[in-house]
Amino acid sequence: MTHNRQWILRQRPLGAVTEQHLQLRSVQRAIPAAGEVLVRNIYLLVPPAMRLWMNPQDSYVPAQPLGETMMGITLGIVEASNDLALPVGTYVNGMGGCQEWFTATAAQLMPLAPHPQVPLAAYRSVLDVQGLTAWAGLHEVCQPQPGQTLVVTAAAGSVGSLVCQLGTQLGLHVVGIAGGADKCRWLRDECGIAATIDYKAEDVGARLDALCPNGIDRVFENVGGPVLDLLLERINDRARIALCGMVASYNGGGTQSAGALMRLVTKAARMEGFLVRDHFHRYAEVAAKLQALVLEDKLKYRIDILDGLAQLPVALDNLFHGRNLGVQLLRLSPERGA
Amino acid sequence: MTHNRQWILRQRPLGAVTEQHLQLRSVQRAIPAAGEVLVRNIYLLVPPAMRLWMNPQDSYVPAQPLGETMMGITLGIVEASNDLALPVGTYVNGMGGCQEWFTATAAQLMPLAPHPQVPLAAYRSVLDVQGLTAWAGLHEVCQPQPGQTLVVTAAAGSVGSLVCQLGTQLGLHVVGIAGGADKCRWLRDECGIAATIDYKAEDVGARLDALCPNGIDRVFENVGGPVLDLLLERINDRARIALCGMVASYNGGGTQSAGALMRLVTKAARMEGFLVRDHFHRYAEVAAKLQALVLEDKLKYRIDILDGLAQLPVALDNLFHGRNLGVQLLRLSPERGA
Numbered sequence: 001m002t003h004n005r006q007w008i009l010r011q012r013p014l015g016a017v018t019e020q021h022l023q024l025r026s027v028q029r030a031i032p033a034a035g036e037v038l039v040r041n042i043y044l045l046v047p048p049a050m051r052l053w054m055n056p057q058d059s060y061v062p063a064q065p066l067g068e069t070m071m072g073i074t075l076g077i078v079e080a081s082n083d084l085a086l087p088v089g090t091y092v093n094g095m096g097g098c099q100e101w102f103t104a105t106a107a108q109l110m111p112l113a114p115h116p117q118v119p120l121a122a123y124r125s126v127l128d129v130q131g132l133t134a135w136a137g138l139h140e141v142c143q144p145q146p147g148q149t150l151v152v153t154a155a156a157g158s159v160g161s162l163v164c165q166l167g168t169q170l171g172l173h174v175v176g177i178a179g180g181a182d183k184c185r186w187l188r189d190e191c192g193i194a195a196t197i198d199y200k201a202e203d204v205g206a207r208l209d210a211l212c213p214n215g216i217d218r219v220f221e222n223v224g225g226p227v228l229d230l231l232l233e234r235i236n237d238r239a240r241i242a243l244c245g246m247v248a249s250y251n252g253g254g255t256q257s258a259g260a261l262m263r264l265v266t267k268a269a270r271m272e273g274f275l276v277r278d279h280f281h282r283y284a285e286v287a288a289k290l291q292a293l294v295l296e297d298k299l300k301y302r303i304d305i306l307d308g309l310a311q312l313p314v315a316l317d318n319l320f321h322g323r324n325l326g327v328q329l330l331r332l333s334p335e336r337g338a
Numbered sequence: 339m340t341h342n343r344q345w346i347l348r349q350r351p352l353g354a355v356t357e358q359h360l361q362l363r364s365v366q367r368a369i370p371a372a373g374e375v376l377v378r379n380i381y382l383l384v385p386p387a388m389r390l391w392m393n394p395q396d397s398y399v400p401a402q403p404l405g406e407t408m409m410g411i412t413l414g415i416v417e418a419s420n421d422l423a424l425p426v427g428t429y430v431n432g433m434g435g436c437q438e439w440f441t442a443t444a445a446q447l448m449p450l451a452p453h454p455q456v457p458l459a460a461y462r463s464v465l466d467v468q469g470l471t472a473w474a475g476l477h478e479v480c481q482p483q484p485g486q487t488l489v490v491t492a493a494a495g496s497v498g499s500l501v502c503q504l505g506t507q508l509g510l511h512v513v514g515i516a517g518g519a520d521k522c523r524w525l526r527d528e529c530g531i532a533a534t535i536d537y538k539a540e541d542v543g544a545r546l547d548a549l550c551p552n553g554i555d556r557v558f559e560n561v562g563g564p565v566l567d568l569l570l571e572r573i574n575d576r577a578r579i580a581l582c583g584m585v586a587s588y589n590g591g592g593t594q595s596a597g598a599l600m601r602l603v604t605k606a607a608r609m610e611g612f613l614v615r616d617h618f619h620r621y622a623e624v625a626a627k628l629q630a631l632v633l634e635d636k637l638k639y640r641i642d643i644l645d646g647l648a649q650l651p652v653a654l655d656n657l658f659h660g661r662n663l664g665v666q667l668l669r670l671s672p673e674r675g676a
Contacts, residue, residue, distance in 0.1 A: 052604075059604040224596055243603050249596035256599055258562055258592035262584045264611035266390075266397040271609045273602035 004029040005309055006099030007070045012056055017316045021054070022070070024310060030103040038080040038103050041096045042335055043124045043305075045073040046315040046328040047158075048247045060275050070098035070312075074332075075112070075124035086111065093124060098312060100332050118294055119303070120335050125158060125327035126301040129276055131290040133244060134162035136279035138170075141242035141272050142218040146171035149212050151231055154222035155196065156183035158301075158327035159244060162290075163220045164193045165299055172218070175211045177204065177227060179322045186325075191300045205230045215239075224248040229260035239269040247320070302326025342367040343647055344407045344437030350394055353591075355654045359392070360408070362648060368441045376418040376441050379434045380673055381462045381643075383411040384653040384666040385496075386585045398613050408436035408650075412670075413450070413462035424449065431462060436650060438670050456632055457641070458673050463496060463665035464639040467614055469628040471582060472500035474617035476508075479580035479610050480556040484509035487550050489569055492560035493534065494521035496639075496665035497582060500628075501558045502531045503637055510556070513549045515542065515565060517660040524663075529638045543568045553577075562586040567598040577607040585658070640664025 003026045010023040032038045053064045053071055064071055074096030078086050083106050086092070092109040096102045112123050125131075137159075144150055150167045154160040155176025164187060167174045175195045176187045184196035197207045204227055208216070215236040221228055224246030235241070248254055264271055279286075293299035304324040306315050309332050318324045341364045348361040370376045391402045391409055402409055412434030416424050421444050424430070430447040434440045450461050463469075475497075482488055488505045492498040493514025502525060505512045513533045514525045522534035535545045542565055546554070553574040559566055562584030573579070586592055602609055617624075631637035642662040644653050647670050656662045 060606075224599070243599075245603055246596055246600045249600050254596035255593035256596050258584055258587035258594050261562070261581075261594055262587050264609065265581050265583055265613070266611070268398075268611050268613045268616055270611075271602065273604070273606050273608070275603070275606045278606055 002029045003027070004099055004101040006097065007309070007312055008068060009054060009064050009066055009070055012066065013051070013054055016320060017051060017054065017313065019313050022313060029101045032080055032082050032103045034082055036082055036103045036105055037078045037086045037092075037109070038101065039074075039076040039092060039094065039096060039109070040079045041072075041074040041076040041100055041102070041332045042091075043075040043121055044096075044098060044309070044312075044330040044332055045124050045129070046312065046319060046330060047073065047129075048245060048319055050316065051320065060277070072096060072098040073124070073129065074102075075120070076102075077335075091120070091123070093128065098309070100309060115291060115295065118291065121303045121305065121329055121331075122294065122301070124329065125303050126162065126294065126299070127287050127290055130158040130327060131162060132279055132283055132286050133276045134159045134166060135286045135290070136276060136282070137220055137242040137244050137274055138163050138166055140279065141274050142220060142240050144170060144172055144218045144240075147173070148217035149173045149175065149214060150218040150220065151175045151177065151208070151212070151216050152220045152222075153177045153227055153231075154247065155193070156180075156187055156325075157222060160220065160222055161187065161191060161301065161326070162299065165191050167220075168193060169298070173212075175208070177223075183325070186302070199227060205233075208234055218242075220244060222247060224256065225254060229257040232257075232260040232263045235263055235267050235269050237267050237269075239267055241269065241271040243271060243273040303329055305329050305331050307331050340367045341365070342437055342439040344435065345647070345650055346406060347392060347402050347404055347408055350404065351389075351392055354658060355389060355392065355651065357651050360651060367439045370418055370420050370441045372420055374420055374441045374443055375416045375424045375430075375447070376439060377412075377414040377430060377432065377434060377447070378417045379410075379412040379414040379438055379440070379670045380429075381413040381459055382434075382436060382647070382650075382668040382670055383462050383467070384650065384657060384668060385411070385467075386583060386657055388654065389658065398615070410434060410436040411462070411467065412440075413458070414440075415673075429458070429461070431466065436647070438647060453629060453633065456629065459641045459643065459665075459667055459669075460632065460639070462667065463641050464500065464632065464637070465625050465628055468496040468665060469500060470617055470621055470624050471614045472497045472504060473624045473628070474614060474620070475558055475580040475582050475612055476501050476504055478617065479612050480558060480578050482508060482510050482556045482578075485511070486555035487511045487513065487552060488556040488558065489513045489515065489546070489550065489554050490558045490560075491515045491565055491569075492585065493531070494518075494525055494663075495560060498558065498560055499525065499529060499639065499664070500637065503529050505558075506531060507636075511550075513546070515561075521660075521663070524640070537565060543571075546572055556580070558582060560585060562594065563592060567595040570595075570598040570601045573601055573605050573607050575605050575607075577605055579607065579609040581609060581611040641667055643667050643669050645669050 078090045091112040094109040150172045156178035177197045179200045187193040195211045219241040225248030351359045416428040429450040432447040488510045494516035515535045517538045525531040533549045557579040563586030
């Protein structure tokens with residue numbers, strides 16, 4: 001077994017990603033050079049941003065080049081090592097690409113020390129970028145005061161569900177907007193979120209009026225589109241909107257109401273984008289806090305795992321149709337043993 | 339002469355304001371009660387926000403009621419007084435309404451001490467709300483660093499032209515966007531602004547690329563609409579957009595590109611609305627600074643004065659078609675002598 005399967009971007013999607021845009025190819029597995037290690041990818045994160053990377057414009061990272069291995073956020077295990085600091089068997093996070101194997105230096109990897117009572121996959125989801133994103137957007141961007149009303153979109157998602165729970169623990173009145181009765185029920189019954197709105201079945205504006213009688217002070221926004229317009233129309237003076245993403249626009253096109261945005265002026269409100277990369281200096285501290293909450297069963301999360309690299313187009317399609325339950329991961333190989 | 343002419347809002351406009359929405363009526367002049375003064379309005383400010391006040395929704399002020407005197411920002415002179423603190427002949431700023439006369443108490447008025455070398459009208463324009471708005475948006479919201487690139491929309495307008503000049507004095511690379519060659523020439527030749535774009539005649543995107551080779555760090559936004567989309571597409575990391583207004587949307591409707599707004603996320607940028615009311619505690623200090631600049635001929639401004647209360651619909655129409663040159667005022671009566 002010396003091959004390595006990998007996805008390359010064959011053609012840039014204009015709308016949704018389909019099989020025609022991606023190509024799965026098999027190449028020779030790389031051999032680690034001096035100072036490098038060979039990593040076998042175990043989990044590949046499939047975040048909404050992956051669609052953004054495929055666009056011709058640079059985003060917060062340079063645009064994915066055509067014909068090259070798709071960029072990918074992975075958790076793997078060292079299977080061969082030319083670096084004493086990273087012995088065989090070490091679990092590592094890295095930008096391992098949408099592929100089964102890669103080589104890297106220690107500077108490009110973050111070794112993990114997984115707790116035996118926490119699933120390994122949590123270290124590439126709740127206890128990783130998603131957790132830090134939720135924490136930074138809530139604490140650093142929203143900067144809420146206890147008693148305020150916080151609305152979270154994509155509330156059952158990998159980041160949103162953490163924001164809902166952390167916000168509730170801070171004493172906020174949290175309203176989570178998610179698509180589908182199952183997701184809403186999970187947020188209420190499992191995560192302890194007071195109020196939810198099923199945007200697929202309910203009149204979001206009317207429900208917001210009912211659930212936010214004192215208006216909206218803080219928004220953690222993952223989606224954009226018409227729901228963001230409805231939120232802006234209900235913000236209070238000096239509201240803050242943390243823009244984590246606007247998934248509704250990732251596939252191209254889309255507009256926001258100028259009249260709704262004008263509410264930023266009349267309410268002297270702030271809408272602020274943020275990137276988790278600007279908060280990595282807090283990584284160790286935040287990950288430790290979140291791990292403690294997970295071990296105490298005070299932070300619920302769901303991981304949706306599909307098996308095999310070949311499932312990438314399916315995973316992306318699920319993601320943009322809201323069919324995934326929690327963080328979308330692909331399992332590329334077994335957690336132990338090659 | 340005991341009559342008082344006043345404009346009332348007869349019908350809410352859906353798009354542009356026309357004669358049918360407003361009605362000019364003549365009523366008995368009010369008689370000042372105990373503790374009140376009678377004010378003869380001299381100047382009526384006609385700001386873009388006046389259109390916003392006519393909408394059925396509350397803005398930063400409650401919606402203008404139908405059938406009542408249009409709210410108006412005025413400069414007047416006390417003609418009869420039942421308050422020793424406000425003797426006859428005192429100039430006062432106040433919310434005097436779109437009418438020739440009104441009565442008020444001292445608490446509702448701000449007495450002025452106009453400098454003899456400064457035109458009286460300046461105290462209801464550059465040295466008043468417009469000046470404080472420009473100062474607050476630039477210093478408190480944009481918080482620019484010398485050397486950064488600042489783009490100002492409606493740059494030849496009452497607020498924009500001040501922002502351009504104050505920004506240039508701060509050592510910023512200022513690019514002003516205005517409609518028409520005359521306005522751009524005035525900004526360059528009279529106000530000393532390095533670079534201008536005539537959005538009516540030039541390709542705004544291409545000109546921005548040429549004039550902002552290092553991208554855009556700060557935006558002072560008065561307009562919204564497609565130009566804002568072009569600006570967002572060119573912002574740098576951690577850019578700040580001060581939203582002073584979005585005139586393009588005041589007449590209703592209008593959209594912004596969701597993809598352009600997504601740049602707030604990928605650039606970790608901040609878009610923040612602000613209201614001059616939140617900065618009135620700095621009024622005296624800022625007005626004194628600006629008056630000193632005006633007296634040294636270091637702050638240029640233009641006031642566009644139409645004569646007579648009857649011109650209100652014309653003034654509003656001019657404003658929304660960019661035909662006014664500088665702050666739009668109506669002169670309702672002579673500066674001296676009733």
